Amino acid sequence: MGFSQPIPGGTQPSDLFRPNPMMNLEFSVVAPAIILTVTLVAAAYTTWNSDPRPTIGQVKTSAAAELIRSHQEREPAWRAKAARQFPGDVWSQDDDFFLSEYRWAKSFWKKHAVAPGIVLMLLDTGLRSRDAEPNVVVSACKPRLAYE
Template sequence: MENRQRRPGPNGLDGAAGIGHYAGAVDAAEDTVAHRWKDIAIAIAAAAPLAIAVVRTAAAPTVQAVAHASPETAAHVASDVARAEPMMRRNARRNFPGDHWSQDDDFHNQERVLAGALASRYGLDPSEVFAIIDADLRRQRDPHRESGAAPCKPRPFYD
């Protein structure tokens, strides 16, 4: 019997027993095909979220231009807010007695909700409603309306 050394195949293995490097070549070809499919699967997995994002962006509805408030509409919005403000302040004081910081937070949350409702009612952007409120407060028509906020300070306790 001849003493033949086995030569490793291209993938570093010698293949099946007694076949030599030819089995390694078949394994290498199969490994290359498997490697290709693996690379394709990785590329698809990486590209799929991007493709979904592009399709969703292209299919998204466009933002409609919001009309600006006429002086009459601005006056209605300002008077609605001025009428609602005392009640919102009372609710905030009742909800958070003695805690001015939380009262302001609660009041401004109520104001945010009201601004959203008024924006929907009059077909305005909420930022425009806040601009109307700001302009109305700067006119200083009513000295009882507050345009400030309690200073930010740490609480003595945290729940």
């Protein structure tokens, strides 16, 4: 007895469900197996071919310089907003700052139709090349007690 059948001592199929002439279901192995296989293959095939058209693009040198400069200029305002939003909570301040940075960077790559990675590499390069001490230390992860 297969283990999908009712358990011994448990409920048994009623006589109604004993085989009868209408239940000549040889098709119930081959046809469903084909359906199952086709479904699985279709799922795999559709998934495999779901790549979006790649967007890489390029940022002009002048735009790149402007990006880095603008990033550096905006940072104090983002930090101040975060500090006011989350007084005394350094991780949340960082997190809010990074949210501002994310939104700003996203608007840039959308506007210039470039891959996000290109913009982020430029920002990283900009951080490393700042004359003043760059803020490259991040507060340790300590999520708020109730985070939404």
